[in-house]
Amino acid sequence: MSTVGPDDFATFFHDSNVPQVIARTDGTFDYVNPAFEELMGCPASELVDRPFIDMVDPRDREATVAELNRLVNGRPTLQFENRYLTADGTKTFRWAAVPGPRDMIFATVVDVTREKARTQAYEQYVRQLEMAEEMARVGTWKVDLVRSEVYWSPEVRRIHGTPADYEPELAEAIGFFHPEDRHVVEGLLNEAIEERGSFQFKLRLIRTDGTERIVRSSGRVEVDAEGEAVSVFGVFADVTEDEGIQASLAEQARRAQAQASRLKALQQLSMMQEFGGIEDTVAAYLGAARTKTGMARLCLTMDPEALLPAWGTEPALDTALMAAVLRHGRKRSGVGHHGAFIAAPVRVGSRIRGVLALFDPDATQPPADYDVEFIGLVAASVGQLIRENEQDASIEHQRHLFESLFRDAPVAIVVASAMDRRIMLVNPMFERLFGYSQDELAGRETSVLYADRADFLAMGRARFNAASSESGDDDAFELSMARADGTHFDAELVATVVRDEAGAPLAFMGQIRDITERKEVERLKSEFVAVASHELRTPLTSVLGSLRLLEVASGQFGPEERQMVELAARNGRRLKDLVDDVLDIQKLEEGRFQPEQRSLSVAQLLDEAVRLNRPLFAGTGVRVQVQCQDSLLVQADEQRLQQVLANLLSNAAKFGSTGSLVEVEASRRGDYVRFEVRDRGPGISEEFRPRIFEKFAQSGQSRTRRVGGTGLGLAISKALVEAMEGRMGFEDRPGGGTSFYFELPLASVLEARA
Numbered sequence: 001m002s003t004v005g006p007d008d009f010a011t012f013f014h015d016s017n018v019p020q021v022i023a024r025t026d027g028t029f030d031y032v033n034p035a036f037e038e039l040m041g042c043p044a045s046e047l048v049d050r051p052f053i054d055m056v057d058p059r060d061r062e063a064t065v066a067e068l069n070r071l072v073n074g075r076p077t078l079q080f081e082n083r084y085l086t087a088d089g090t091k092t093f094r095w096a097a098v099p100g101p102r103d104m105i106f107a108t109v110v111d112v113t114r115e116k117a118r119t120q121a122y123e124q125y126v127r128q129l130e131m132a133e134e135m136a137r138v139g140t141w142k143v144d145l146v147r148s149e150v151y152w153s154p155e156v157r158r159i160h161g162t163p164a165d166y167e168p169e170l171a172e173a174i175g176f177f178h179p180e181d182r183h184v185v186e187g188l189l190n191e192a193i194e195e196r197g198s199f200q201f202k203l204r205l206i207r208t209d210g211t212e213r214i215v216r217s218s219g220r221v222e223v224d225a226e227g228e229a230v231s232v233f234g235v236f237a238d239v240t241e242d243e244g245i246q247a248s249l250a251e252q253a254r255r256a257q258a259q260a261s262r263l264k265a266l267q268q269l270s271m272m273q274e275f276g277g278i279e280d281t282v283a284a285y286l287g288a289a290r291t292k293t294g295m296a297r298l299c300l301t302m303d304p305e306a307l308l309p310a311w312g313t314e315p316a317l318d319t320a321l322m323a324a325v326l327r328h329g330r331k332r333s334g335v336g337h338h339g340a341f342i343a344a345p346v347r348v349g350s351r352i353r354g355v356l357a358l359f360d361p362d363a364t365q366p367p368a369d370y371d372v373e374f375i376g377l378v379a380a381s382v383g384q385l386i387r388e389n390e391q392d393a394s395i396e397h398q399r400h401l402f403e404s405l406f407r408d409a410p411v412a413i414v415v416a417s418a419m420d421r422r423i424m425l426v427n428p429m430f431e432r433l434f435g436y437s438q439d440e441l442a443g444r445e446t447s448v449l450y451a452d453r454a455d456f457l458a459m460g461r462a463r464f465n466a467a468s469s470e471s472g473d474d475d476a477f478e479l480s481m482a483r484a485d486g487t488h489f490d491a492e493l494v495a496t497v498v499r500d501e502a503g504a505p506l507a508f509m510g511q512i513r514d515i516t517e518r519k520e521v522e523r524l525k526s527e528f529v530a531v532a533s534h535e536l537r538t539p540l541t542s543v544l545g546s547l548r549l550l551e552v553a554s555g556q557f558g559p560e561e562r563q564m565v566e567l568a569a570r571n572g573r574r575l576k577d578l579v580d581d582v583l584d585i586q587k588l589e590e591g592r593f594q595p596e597q598r599s600l601s602v603a604q605l606l607d608e609a610v611r612l613n614r615p616l617f618a619g620t621g622v623r624v625q626v627q628c629q630d631s632l633l634v635q636a637d638e639q640r641l642q643q644v645l646a647n648l649l650s651n652a653a654k655f656g657s658t659g660s661l662v663e664v665e666a667s668r669r670g671d672y673v674r675f676e677v678r679d680r681g682p683g684i685s686e687e688f689r690p691r692i693f694e695k696f697a698q699s700g701q702s703r704t705r706r707v708g709g710t711g712l713g714l715a716i717s718k719a720l721v722e723a724m725e726g727r728m729g730f731e732d733r734p735g736g737g738t739s740f741y742f743e744l745p746l747a748s749v750l751e752a753r754a
Contacts, residue, residue, distance in 0.1 A: 079094060414430055724744055
């Protein structure tokens with residue numbers, strides 16, 4: 001490369017539109033080009049001979065000194081990032097530097113401040129996409145026919161009940177369907193692949209927990225330029241609860257397939273097409289004509305055979321060496337019959353995506369080490385350009401997909417500001433349900449959606465405040481909401497906090513469903529049960545009275561007759577308990593229950609509860625242990641509190657294993673007394689957890705244990721506790737079993753309020 005002289009390099013550095021510097025190993029700048037001056041926003045006179053560590057953000061100075069020491073020890077720097085204090089504020093730079101002669105360091109710098117912002121935006125779009133899938137309850141899947149791989153989105157995994165890292169084979173994915181439906185899936189899939197068409201179905205799915213669900217899926221085969229099937233892409237939804245999402249699913253499939261088609265168009269580009277125009281981009285990046293580099297031709301490719309000279313037909317480079325660059329990711333240089341060459345890998349992230357080659361057919365000497373290192377820096381910069389372009393395209397794709405899922409979700413969605421609960425976005429389903437348009441609602445307080453402003457204020461205290469925003473769990477509420485025309489309807493609202501990377505609330509998102517029909521069905525059912533219970537009570541009282549007389553006179557009967565009388569009396573009392581429970585539920589739901597609260601000794605309450613229920617434990621072999629802090633007083637209705645304790649102790653006796661220990665404990669928790677009943681039973685199954693406090697809810701164990709129940713005890717207990725200004729719940733116990741607990745206010749707290 002004897003054609004290159006010092007003046008050529010000086011001209012190259014000065015004319016380049018890439019910020020470049022020459023630094024000394026003592027930590028000062030020796031030379032900066034105009035592009036670097038523009039980047040820093042100050043002239044070279046303020047930069048040269050000044051310790052550059054003074055310009056580095058204090059947070060990055062230690063790392064910068066360590067990287068300088070690496071360079072002093074002869075090790076080049078690639079992809080090192082730090083923050084500089086410029087005239088325009090703090091900027092993030094990515095450095096590539098190599099040690100040079102005479103204690104000099106040659107470096108190029110790229111301003112990656114925008115790239116960092118794009119990366120954060122990309123990660124946010126990914127989170128929003130997953131959130132949109134969860135909101136819409138619609139997932140996506142893909143079968144790669146070339147690689148024989150199956151992809152499931154997080155929502156599809158949730159529907160199947162599989163772990164987040166589960167990656168099924170195709171046969172395993174089909175195996176989740178009901179045995180009678182698997183051949184339908186296989187037939188539709190094979191037919192679509194053969195005919196390059198699409199399909200849809202609604203079939204039965206067996207989750208990993210054994211529950212059966214109804215799922216709906218639509219799919220379409222993707223083909224390559226030769227018309228060969230390369231993949232199948234589709235959407236997937238659980239429609240067990242709501243068949244009404246069918247129309248939305250079809251629209252979702254159409255839009256998702258359109259997105260897939262655009263993605264396929266990008267994937268079908270050959271590598272040479274992918275790098276189209278990059279050669280000119282690199283030439284412009286160097287800021288000078290190609291001849292200024294001292295070499296004749298620049299080329300970027302994934303195919304070593306494509307590296308041909310500017311003239312002639314024989315390969316200018318040893319293709320084996322070029323393949324080695326791709327395979328091992330190291331720079332190569334040399335000289336042969338066809339001239340001198342330098343080849344450096346182009347990395348995009350952690351992958352090698354191509355080779356940047358610079359060669360001169362007329363040269364007879366090998367390139368200088370400095371030339372080799374410099375082309376390596378250029379290759380690194382080219383890789384960064386490609387990465388930014390791909391990242392921009394990916395962010396745009398994610399944005400379109402998120403917007404599609406939000407727009408076509410089969411549930412009404414509203415997004416409100418975390419600062420003042422003012423509406424930011426609503427989806428089309430919301431507009432149809434409430435009769436408002438997006439423009440009519442934008443900027444308005446969400447109170448416009450509530451039938452009663454008191455509900456709006458109560459919701460703010462319960463959910464939309466600084467304390468509750470610390471929770472990441474979804475909260476579900478039932479309340480009355482108002483349409484634009486003034487009519488009201490019963491709704492279920494699921495509220496979610498949307499957070500930034502630091503966990504700070506950005507917005508509140510609400511998913512709203514019209515449950516008017518469901519509430520009407522519940523009302524009719526409750527009325528029927530209540531009427532039936534009232535009608536049963538009078539004749540049942542007479543029957544029980546007669547049975548008690550027969551029990552008194554049972555000594556005059558034979559053994560078989562006495563057994564029949566005892567069985568009839570026992571079943572009659574159980575029927576009376578059921579009627580009483582139903583009437584209690586009705587009274588609680590209608591708000592007619594008024595607790596007679598007074599100050600009570602917690603220790604005495606627990607002793608009395610265990611004494612009254614000891615016969616239950618004697619019959620099961622389960623032992624009871626009581627622990628209570630001294631002098632605790634609680635404000636409650638004694639009779640109803642004993643009813644709650646009796647229900648929890650009864651359940652512990654039913655489900656505790658023979659010879660196990662039931663622990664009953666009361667302790668102070670802030671302004672509340674916490675009552676706990678802990679057993680060593682089989683625990684609560686996952687599918688039963690959401691329904692455990694519902695009326696007539698019974699787990700599978702209840703129907704197979706030696707002692708039955710009405711399925712109303714926990715529903716009544718929870719309602720009684722809440723009527724006494726308390727709260728109730730349950731937890732799994734380490735090692736097996738369940739802990740049911742409820743909390744009631746301390747007597748001193750309620751007396752202070754009064």
